[in-house]
Amino acid sequence: MALPVPGKPVRGSKSGQPIMALFDLLGRNWAMGIIWNLHDGACTFRELQHRCEMVSPTTLNLRLKELTAAFIVERKLEGYALTAFGNELFDLLQPLGKLARNWSKKF
Amino acid sequence: MALPVPGKPVRGSKSGQPIMALFDLLGRNWAMGIIWNLHDGACTFRELQHRCEMVSPTTLNLRLKELTAAFIVERKLEGYALTAFGNELFDLLQPLGKLARNWSKKF
DNA sequence: TTAAAATGCTACATAATTTGTAGCAAAGCG
DNA sequence: CGCTTTGCTACAAATTATGTAGCATTTTAA
Numbered sequence: 513m514a515l516p517v518p519g520k521p522v523r524g525s526k527s528g529q530p531i532m533a534l535f536d537l538l539g540r541n542w543a544m545g546i547i548w549n550l551h552d553g554a555c556t557f558r559e560l561q562h563r564c565e566m567v568s569p570t571t572l573n574l575r576l577k578e579l580t581a582a583f584i585v586e587r588k589l590e591g592y593a594l595t596a597f598g599n600e601l602f603d604l605l606q607p608l609g610k611l612a613r614n615w616s617k618k619f
Numbered sequence: 620m621a622l623p624v625p626g627k628p629v630r631g632s633k634s635g636q637p638i639m640a641l642f643d644l645l646g647r648n649w650a651m652g653i654i655w656n657l658h659d660g661a662c663t664f665r666e667l668q669h670r671c672e673m674v675s676p677t678t679l680n681l682r683l684k685e686l687t688a689a690f691i692v693e694r695k696l697e698g699y700a701l702t703a704f705g706n707e708l709f710d711l712l713q714p715l716g717k718l719a720r721n722w723s724k725k726f
Numbered sequence: 727t728t729a730a731a732a733t734g735c736t737a738c739a740t741a742a743t744t745t746g747t748a749g750c751a752a753a754g755c756g
Numbered sequence: 757c758g759c760t761t762t763g764c765t766a767c768a769a770a771t772t773a774t775g776t777a778g779c780a781t782t783t784t785a786a
Contacts, residue, residue, distance in 0.1 A: 618690050
């Protein structure tokens with residue numbers, strides 16, 4: 513799957529509005545889960561597989577490549593980690609945790 | 620596709636952690652784009668199709684049903700609209716717009 | 727009142743993505 | 757040197773998404 517690049521057509525926008533490109537990227541299976549789990553600290557591929565309870569190595573690998581190409585994830589000696597930008601993104605995602613707990617009471 | 624319900628196994632969590640259930644829902648194609656576009660105000664199905672430049676009616680309809688079942692979207696006389704909760708969710712998503720514009724400079 | 731236009735979908739076949747299981751090559755360890 | 761662990765890749769099956777048609781119903785307009 514091609515990396516959604518802002519400025520080029522992506523799902524949601526022929527002109528590649530940045531937010532739509534980001535939604536395209538984050539809306540792929542596991543993308544947000546990976547960011548969420550990586551925030552607990554850099555880790556190896558296998559460790560990440562365990563943090564994401566049910567991800568297949570195929571999907572994990574593909575998503576990691578995309579997130580890396582999108583400057584959200586990087587490889588360090590300790591393994592995969594969020595970039596500075598990845599952390600900014602996480603900071604915006606984090607409040608969803610509380611919201612989600614609230615939301616879960618509705619069911 | 621089954622609605623991800625917090626408390627039951629979802630993609631990302633066998634125990635259905637709320638955040639993972641929410642990620643499962645929001646991570647489906649077009650889910651965030653729909654929420655984003657609905658924030659401009661309630662609208663009809665066809666109007667929403669236009670706001671989401673390239674969504675197929677099949678996907679739009681499925682996503683709307685899921686978002687409705689998840690208390691994020693509701694139907695009003697004027698058409699589809701965000702619920703109060705949907706608006707809270709939007710408020711958390713909104714900052715991503717600015718981040719995305721920043722991010723787009725990296726490419 | 728009635729013909730035309732708009733709306734809200736559904737059908738269905740095709741294409742794209744994701745999953746799950748195996749397992750292999752390379753690196754690290756003892 | 758064997759034994760583990762790690763980071764993936766292969767590949768077939770299952771699940772999702774897309775695109776185009778088009779139809780039944782409601783709304784609009786003459």
